[in-house]
Amino acid sequence: MVHFVGAGPGSPDLITLRGHRLICEADVIIYAGSLVNPALLDEAKKECRIYDSSRMTLEEVTEVMREAEDSELITVRLHTGDPGIYGAIREQMDILDNMGVEYDYCPGVSSFCGASAALNLEYTLPEVSQSVILTRMEGRTPVPERESVRSFAAHQATMVLFLSAGMAEKLSESLLEGGYKKDTPAAIVYKATWPDEKIVICTVGTLAEQAAKAGINKTALIIVGDVVKRTSPARSRLYDPNFTTGYRRAVTPEDS
Ligand code: SAH
Numbered sequence: 001m002v003h004f005v006g007a008g009p010g011s012p013d014l015i016t017l018r019g020h021r022l023i024c025e026a027d028v029i030i031y032a033g034s035l036v037n038p039a040l041l042d043e044a045k046k047e048c049r050i051y052d053s054s055r056m057t058l059e060e061v062t063e064v065m066r067e068a069e070d071s072e073l074i075t076v077r078l079h080t081g082d083p084g085i086y087g088a089i090r091e092q093m094d095i096l097d098n099m100g101v102e103y104d105y106c107p108g109v110s111s112f113c114g115a116s117a118a119l120n121l122e123y124t125l126p127e128v129s130q131s132v133i134l135t136r137m138e139g140r141t142p143v144p145e146r147e148s149v150r151s152f153a154a155h156q157a158t159m160v161l162f163l164s165a166g167m168a169e170k171l172s173e174s175l176l177e178g179g180y181k182k183d184t185p186a187a188i189v190y191k192a193t194w195p196d197e198k199i200v201i202c203t204v205g206t207l208a209e210q211a212a213k214a215g216i217n218k219t220a221l222i223i224v225g226d227v228v229k230r231t232s233p234a235r236s237r238l239y240d241p242n243f244t245t246g247y248r249r250a251v252t253p254e255d256s
Contacts, residue, residue, distance in 0.1 A: 006108015
């Protein structure tokens with residue numbers, strides 16, 4: 001059995017209890033060495049075989065899985081953050097399906113959640129933005145034109161950009177072309193939840209300059225939108241005394 005497991009954003013105590021249990025039980029661990037905190041591997045059994053997938057091809061990874069399966073071993077495929085976001089898990093699952101190997105998927109804390117925690121930020125502020133766009137600039141992996149940063153910018157919703165810190169200048173241009181103002185708040189969060197985490201608060205206009213100044217060109221998220229101001233012009237209805245919810249009656253003048 002192969003378990004795809006989300007390792008969380010970096011800090012080893014941000015893995016789920018289930019993910020932790022699977023690491024402790026694994027006979028084979030294949031971890032994404034470029035981003036997964038190796039401290040998580042300290043919990044593995046002494047005899048566990050550990051592979052760093054950053055040095056392997058898809059074929060090599062799936063061969064390790066197949067061999068482990070033939071010996072009825074437990075394999076953990078450890079991906080950074082949550083495996084469902086830029087995790088390249090579908091291609092592995094397709095091969096496992098073809099080989100008739102069973103697998104399951106244990107979610108993880110994505111780095112975009114690690115970044116909001118690092119910033120004490122709520123992505124969805126009433127009357128500011130009620131949506132979060134998770135996206136990336138086009139790199140070697142193409143992005144469909146209908147999903148360009150420029151086209152998403154038109155929504156002015158909160159935007160979180162993965163895999164784009166090395167293209168901050170182009171990113172800033174696309175955001176401006178799409179309709180963001182130069183002074184729209186932005187944040188760069190490098191290695192969220194790691195001991196060497198860095199936070200840079202800037203604007204869409206100063207993004208590239210600030211990223212260069214901080215020496216950040218990878219392992220970072222860029223967050224764009226007015227929510228980065230971290231001030232709320234309106235409070236939520238959920239806790240408003242004047243609103244009745246499924247759990248609480250509105251406070252009427254007679255109550256007070
Ligand atoms: N599955 C991962 C994303 C993998 S793509 C997740 O859910 O987080 C790799 C990109 O994720 C990096 O280029 C960077 O943009 C982002 N990333 C991963 N870990 C990060 C962290 N701790 N801090 C900031 N960005 C991170």
